[in-house]
Amino acid sequence: xxxxxxxxxxxxxxxxxxxxxxxxxxxxxxxxxxxxxxxxxxxxxxxxxxxxxxxxxxxxxxxxxxxxxxxxxxxxxxxxxxxxxxxxxxxxxxxxxxxxxxxxxxxxxxxxxxxxxxxxxxxxxxxxxxxxxxxxxxxxxxxxxxxxxxxxxxxxxxxxxxxxxxxxxxxxxxxxxxxxxxxxxxxxxxxxxxxxxxxxxxxxxxxxxxxxxxxxxxxxxxxxxxxxxxxxxxxxxxxxxxxxxxxxxxxxxxxxxxxxxxxxxxxxxxxxxxxxxxxxxxxxxxxxxxxxxxxxxxxxxxxxxxxxxxxxxxxxxxxxxxxxxxxxxxxxxxxxxxxxxxxxxxxxxxxxxxxxxxxxxxxxxxxxxxxxxxxxxxxxxxxxxxxxxxxxxxxxxxxxxxxxxxxxxxxxxxxxxxxxxxxxxxxxxxxxxxxxxxxx
Amino acid sequence: xxxxxxxxxxxxxxxxxxxxxxxxxxxxxxxxxxxxxxxxxxxxxxxxxxxxxxxxxxxxxxxxxxxxxxxxxxxxxxxxxxxxxxxxxxxxxxxxxxxxxxxxxxxxxxxxxxxxxxxxxxxxxxxxxxxxxxxxxxxxxxxxxxxxxxxxxxxxxxxxxxxxxxxxxxxxxxxxxxxxxxxxxxxxxxxxxxxxxxxxxxxxxxxxxxxxxxxxxxxxxxxxxxxxxxxxxxxxxxxxxxxxxxxxxx
Numbered sequence: 001x002x003x004x005x006x007x008x009x010x011x012x013x014x015x016x017x018x019x020x021x022x023x024x025x026x027x028x029x030x031x032x033x034x035x036x037x038x039x040x041x042x043x044x045x046x047x048x049x050x051x052x053x054x055x056x057x058x059x060x061x062x063x064x065x066x067x068x069x070x071x072x073x074x075x076x077x078x079x080x081x082x083x084x085x086x087x088x089x090x091x092x093x094x095x096x097x098x099x100x101x102x103x104x105x106x107x108x109x110x111x112x113x114x115x116x117x118x119x120x121x122x123x124x125x126x127x128x129x130x131x132x133x134x135x136x137x138x139x140x141x142x143x144x145x146x147x148x149x150x151x152x153x154x155x156x157x158x159x160x161x162x163x164x165x166x167x168x169x170x171x172x173x174x175x176x177x178x179x180x181x182x183x184x185x186x187x188x189x190x191x192x193x194x195x196x197x198x199x200x201x202x203x204x205x206x207x208x209x210x211x212x213x214x215x216x217x218x219x220x221x222x223x224x225x226x227x228x229x230x231x232x233x234x235x236x237x238x239x240x241x242x243x244x245x246x247x248x249x250x251x252x253x254x255x256x257x258x259x260x261x262x263x264x265x266x267x268x269x270x271x272x273x274x275x276x277x278x279x280x281x282x283x284x285x286x287x288x289x290x291x292x293x294x295x296x297x298x299x300x301x302x303x304x305x306x307x308x309x310x311x312x313x314x315x316x317x318x319x320x321x322x323x324x325x326x327x328x329x330x331x332x333x334x335x336x337x338x339x340x341x342x343x344x345x346x347x348x349x350x351x352x353x354x355x356x357x358x359x360x361x362x363x364x365x366x367x368x369x370x371x372x373x374x375x376x377x378x379x380x381x382x383x384x385x386x387x388x389x390x391x392x393x394x395x396x397x398x399x400x401x402x403x404x405x406x407x408x409x410x411x412x413x414x415x416x417x418x419x420x421x422x423x424x425x426x427x428x429x430x431x432x433x434x435x436x437x438x439x440x
Numbered sequence: 441x442x443x444x445x446x447x448x449x450x451x452x453x454x455x456x457x458x459x460x461x462x463x464x465x466x467x468x469x470x471x472x473x474x475x476x477x478x479x480x481x482x483x484x485x486x487x488x489x490x491x492x493x494x495x496x497x498x499x500x501x502x503x504x505x506x507x508x509x510x511x512x513x514x515x516x517x518x519x520x521x522x523x524x525x526x527x528x529x530x531x532x533x534x535x536x537x538x539x540x541x542x543x544x545x546x547x548x549x550x551x552x553x554x555x556x557x558x559x560x561x562x563x564x565x566x567x568x569x570x571x572x573x574x575x576x577x578x579x580x581x582x583x584x585x586x587x588x589x590x591x592x593x594x595x596x597x598x599x600x601x602x603x604x605x606x607x608x609x610x611x612x613x614x615x616x617x618x619x620x621x622x623x624x625x626x627x628x629x630x631x632x633x634x635x636x637x638x639x640x641x642x643x644x645x646x647x648x649x650x651x652x653x654x655x656x657x658x659x660x661x662x663x664x665x666x667x668x669x670x671x672x673x674x675x676x677x678x679x680x681x682x683x684x685x686x687x688x689x690x
Contacts, residue, residue: 387493392530395490396540396600397518397548406543410534410583 014046014067014150015039017185021070021154027127030136038139038152045146054145054274057330057362058301063270064244068216070154071101071184078180081209083108085178089205089238091424094174101179102156102186102219117167117198123158123189138191141222141250143276148248151187151220158190158220165195165226172201172234172421177219179243180209185216196226196254201421202233206247206267208240217245227254227281232262234424236431239267241296247273253313255281262419264428265300266293266435272301272330279306279313279341286315289415293435294327294359301330304348308341311371317348320415322408323359324439334366337374344374352382353411355404355439405436443468443505443639444489444608450499451481451488451664458484460664461500466608469636473650473675474643476661477683482643483527485661486612489641490524491517504608518544519551523606525597527613532584537596540584541566545603569602573629591622598629609633609640615649627652647679662686 018039025035047064048055074082082100086108090096095115098108104122111120126135138160139152159175175190194200206217217239225231239245245268253259265271277286292300306315321329331350352361365378385407393403412432419425444466451459458481466472476482488495489502491514502509509517532540546556557565570580573595585593594614601609611630615623630640630653642653650658650672658674659666660683667686668674 386530388530389532391492391514392526392532393540393544394514395492395518395524395526396544397515397551397604398544399515399547399551400513402543402547403515406535406540407532410532413534 014043017067017069018153024070024073024156025154026124026156027136031127031139034136034139035153038149041144041149042146042153048146052146054303054332057332057364058270058272058299060246060270063299064216067150068183068185070156071181071186071215073103074100074105074180078209079105079107081211082178082180085207085209086176089176089207091172091174091203091427093171094203095171096174096176097159097161098176098178099157099159099188101181101184102188104157104159115169115171117164118169118173119162121160123160123191124156126160138189143250145248145274147218147246148220151189151218151248154185154187154218155189155220156187158188161190161192163192163194163198163200165197167195167198167200169200172203172424174203174205177204177206177217178209179207179212179215179217179240181215182211182213183215185218187218189220189222192221192223194223194225194229194231197228198226199230200232201424202231203424204233204235206237206239206245208243208267213240214242215240215244217243217247219245220248221250223249223251225251225253225257225259227257229254229257231258232260232420234419234421234428235261235263235273236428237263237265237267237271237273238431239271241267241269241298243268245271249273249275251275251277252280253277253284253286256283257281258285258287260287260418260420262289262415262428263302264291264293264431265302266431268298268300270299272303274303275305277304277306277315279308279310279315282310282312284313286313287418288315288317289418290319290331291412291415291432292321292323292329293412293432294321294329295324295439297326299328299330301332303330303332305334306336306346308335308337308344308346311340311342311344313341314345315347318415318418319348319350320412321352321361322355322412323352323361324355326356326358328360329362331363332366333364333378334368335376337369337371337376339370342371342373344371344376346374346376348378350380351411353408354382354384401439405433405439408436409433441468442466445503446500447503448500449488449497449502451484452496452498453484453494457498458664459488462665464659464666466639466641468607468639470656471634471640471642471653473655473658474641474661475645475647475658475675475678477687478645480661481664482661483612486524486610486641486643489610490514490522515547516551518604518606519548521607523601523604523609525594525601525609525611525614527616529585529593529597531586531588533586535584537580537582537584538566541580541600541603544600548604566603569599572632573599573602574625575599590617591619591626594618594622594626595629598626601633602629607638609638611640611642613643613645615644615646623649624652647675650675660686
């Protein structure tokens, strides 16, 4: 390998980070080998930059610069701070699975009170098992991406969740990522397998405990939605305002099933959700709604790749960005329709609301269609609040900020409405309102 | 007593003067019609009273209940009792009519230092008004004016008027785009709101509307000024002879 030939600012720092982390990374043998290969794959590019097409608008080399050292295992004080943050983020009635700085915190999680049909193991424990060679695949994905490779190299823990066939969960599972460390990085990877005919609501929250600043989060989730299963997945990203969060999610969707993903990002200085969906069974439905609420110099990226590998599936993507100050939002949507995937119905829409002249929205929709009997389309808009609507509201007595807030709420409302769970939807609406109230 | 006093008002839009020294006084409890040809400045006048951005007042003043109206933001004017019924009410997708009505009413009450309405009181009030205006309840659940017909949009304006109880109502071309039945329902709604404390400015191109909302005073506007004022018979006179005579007068 000609690693040394690649000019790479993050190279030396990253390799020393990897070397220093060795003692903390679970797994030996095959697992360790996969980690080394993954790190080598990362090193070939280093932090992704604008010359890598998929990262054109989110140049981590410019935005992030360094790969920070791995966060230490959380101590008692860190766990106490995490506990307070978790209490605030917890969804009423949800089964909590808490990771602190990339390590499962058993005391903060509801592992002893799991709903029937649900089993949870810690990735760390699985990788450390003697017979771990058979589970080394937990670190492998068919998607290649530098940040996903870095995740495989440095992952410390995660949850491995199995929901048995036919299980109907009446309350959500909530995966909570808490940062307590500052100027350190975390790498987690979780696996969720939703059995045939099962119904699950999975909430994923990213939050910072008091005092956590300038951290880097790299969390991955690998999710299987079984045949005739339904998964509602709601992500609420409220990282510290100077943090970096790169999340990768990989979904494989079986036949006659339904995945409804909602993501709202209002935190982090730099964030990206890259989600890869494989429609692997016929007659399934994918719904993705995303909202970015960004201000100051925040940079938020949502990148979606939908692979229609089989016939007769529908996918709907709807993305809304509200951008104030000098914020920058990116939407990239790629829909691939394989030759066999006839009767595919795939559509995406992205809209940006610019509240300031200096805000920026980029969108890159791509359709790659190899089948001939399909219905696919995309649309994109960007603009300011409509003055005629604002005047109407003000003429009815709403002060300027309140009139703006009502219109912003309406703008994001269409995406938020897709959340099926009433309680969760109300939480998300309240969270969006908090963001707007902070504008004044 | 004068509710609204407009003195020598001069207004520009992008370097072009639209109102050239307009003077008009409206007493409490009176209905004034303002008629005039297209381009005479009728809608500009209504927009300036309501505070729409984009108009530059270069001279004159507007006093509302003795206060300087031009110094107030549009929402302050609404809270003080100015209501403009739009010629073309906008559609606001994603904002349910009920939410809008309640937010607006409570914003006005808050600005006046009054207590906000409780939910049951508010709902009761809206139901009563919408029933009298023949507005179905499910319309109120939809986005503001989204998918409403022209008549429904105008009735929604009248509903707001009835709910907010303003002291000055400006009806900008309320008859535009309405058939006779829709016009009658909207006009009945307006007439029900006539009271000794409430004044109205009815802006219209045609005399037809004034058969339904009978004015106390009629003004003719031409080229940015009021060129003639008279009783309700002036409207009939205009219907017969047209506006041409005033084009020269201005």
